[in-house]
Amino acid sequence: xxxxxxxxxxxxxxxxxxxxxxxxxxxxxxxxxxxxxxxxxxxxxxxxxxxxxxxxxxxxxxxxxxxxxxxxxxxxxxxxxxxxxxxxxxxxxxxxxxxxxxxxxxxxxxxxxxxxxxxxxxxxxxxxxxxxxxxxxxxxxxxxxxxxxxxxxxxxxxxxxxxxxxxxxxxxxxxxxxxxxxxxxxxxxxxxxxxxxxxxxxxxxxxxxxxxxxxxxxxxxxxxxxxxxxxxxxxxxxxxxxxxxxxxxxxxxxxxxxxxxxxxxxxxxxxxxxxxxxxxxxxxxxxxxxxxxxxxxxxxxxxxxxxxxxxxxxxxxxxxxxxxxxxxxxxxxxxxxxxxxxxxxxxxxxxxxxxxxxxxxxxxxxxxxxxxxxxxxxxxxxxxxxxxxxxxxxxxxxxxxxxxxxxxxxxxxxxxxxxxxxxxxxxxxxxxxxxxxxxxxxxxxxxxxxxxxxxxxxxxxxxxxxxx
Numbered sequence: 001x002x003x004x005x006x007x008x009x010x011x012x013x014x015x016x017x018x019x020x021x022x023x024x025x026x027x028x029x030x031x032x033x034x035x036x037x038x039x040x041x042x043x044x045x046x047x048x049x050x051x052x053x054x055x056x057x058x059x060x061x062x063x064x065x066x067x068x069x070x071x072x073x074x075x076x077x078x079x080x081x082x083x084x085x086x087x088x089x090x091x092x093x094x095x096x097x098x099x100x101x102x103x104x105x106x107x108x109x110x111x112x113x114x115x116x117x118x119x120x121x122x123x124x125x126x127x128x129x130x131x132x133x134x135x136x137x138x139x140x141x142x143x144x145x146x147x148x149x150x151x152x153x154x155x156x157x158x159x160x161x162x163x164x165x166x167x168x169x170x171x172x173x174x175x176x177x178x179x180x181x182x183x184x185x186x187x188x189x190x191x192x193x194x195x196x197x198x199x200x201x202x203x204x205x206x207x208x209x210x211x212x213x214x215x216x217x218x219x220x221x222x223x224x225x226x227x228x229x230x231x232x233x234x235x236x237x238x239x240x241x242x243x244x245x246x247x248x249x250x251x252x253x254x255x256x257x258x259x260x261x262x263x264x265x266x267x268x269x270x271x272x273x274x275x276x277x278x279x280x281x282x283x284x285x286x287x288x289x290x291x292x293x294x295x296x297x298x299x300x301x302x303x304x305x306x307x308x309x310x311x312x313x314x315x316x317x318x319x320x321x322x323x324x325x326x327x328x329x330x331x332x333x334x335x336x337x338x339x340x341x342x343x344x345x346x347x348x349x350x351x352x353x354x355x356x357x358x359x360x361x362x363x364x365x366x367x368x369x370x371x372x373x374x375x376x377x378x379x380x381x382x383x384x385x386x387x388x389x390x391x392x393x394x395x396x397x398x399x400x401x402x403x404x405x406x407x408x409x410x411x412x413x414x415x416x417x418x419x420x421x422x423x424x425x426x427x428x429x430x431x432x433x434x435x436x437x438x439x440x441x442x443x444x445x446x447x448x449x450x451x452x453x454x455x456x457x458x459x460x461x462x463x464x465x466x467x468x
Contacts, residue, residue: 032133032141039131043111059085065099144466152455155391155418158437163424175437182207191219199223246450250347254312262314273338299329305342309447313348320356322383345369345446358388369446389416401429
């Protein structure tokens with residue numbers, strides 16, 4: 001009996017040792033797996049840091065941690081070398097390039113990258129980072145993550161103003177708000193509000209002090225007196241002078257694509273987007289204030305929405321027309337609402353006027369950007385009930401209606417999009433005003449629309465199978 005009990009005890013001890021050894025091995029492997037995942041994520045963040053310095057880094061360079069690129073002719077290009085913009089590439093086989101990140105207690109860890117450039121009309125860069133732990137052991141552990149990242153754009157905000165802004169008691173804002181002065185909101189702000197000076201809810205225009213009422217600023221508020229403060233969110237405030245480059249880039253792209261207009265005899269240009277992916281462009285002549293009325297509407301030239309998304313006008317431009325005027329060829333009669341089919345940005349050295357309704361052919365797939373070197377103005381001949389959708393930028397003036405008070409022929413305005421204005425503005429020509437942020441703009445930036453310098457965001461992140 002003693003011998004039998006001793007044998008059973010010995011077996012139990014052996015089983016316990018075997019289980020402990022197995023548990024230790026499994027725990028160590030799990031630890032190596034966690035390290036590999038963390039290293040892969042660090043690889044994504046390191047690549048983001050490259051894009052912060054150069055938003056087109058992926059077009060110009062093959063990263064040192066990136067697998068060799070294969071061009072369309074089959075030539076292999078090594079990591080760390082220059083790349084020709086516009087040339088596509090592929091990869092072959094399992095991960096080949098490895099950059100060591102750390103020496104952990106589970107052994108040497110390193111990561112490897114594969115990069116997919118944005119599709120036409122998008123700015124989402126796809127990065128696959130593969131991390132490997134215990135590379136100096138016979139059985140390294142490998143895990144891979146895929147992340148889509150994109151630059152933060154001014155269109156990520158419902159309103160950006162270089163001056164103080166105020167919303168009335170009936171206003172509900174659904175997108176982020178930013179002001180270099182005060183944000184005075186008497187309605188409901190469902191998304192965060194960032195004011196370099198003060199946030200409040202006051203009957204006065206300027207805030208008498210910091211008072212981010214929780215029932216108003218339900219998405220949170222940050223100003224010079226809150227904790228955390230505006231400065232903690234924006235160490236470097238938004239600089240409106242940086243937006244000029246986007247307008248110049250559009251000019252260059254439009255001139256290269258044949259969609260740039262410049263005629264000193266023109267009083268302005270009228271653009272009407274058509275649901276079939278084209279646009280009519282009319283030359284406006286005859287003098288007068290084109291925000292008040294259109295004198296002579298020239299014969300239309302019909303063009304395709306450009307593949308590069310750039311349309312440029314040296315003179316002021318009107319988008320859509322709410323009047324009933326006939327053009328000089330008697331080929332079109334107003335009103336001329338727009339249906340945008342495509343992804344396009346209009347830029348002008350003058351003003352942008354909103355003359356009529358603007359909608360999209362396919363919500364979530366189409367997008368319109370409007371960039372004015374001066375002001376964005378809703379024309380006096382805009383419809384009694386106006387609905388328009390776009391991301392709009394008034395770089396050096398106001399975002400406003402032609403008249404400052406409601407008239408008997410302007411009832412309701414609904415704006416869906418993102419506003420950016422240097423000097424604030426108003427839309428009080430309309431008795432009732434509704435502002436809605438366009439959620440599509442968070443993933444679909446209008447072509448060449450200004451980005452916030454040094455800021456990239458993750459659109460999605462997921463674990464995937466390593467390259468094989």
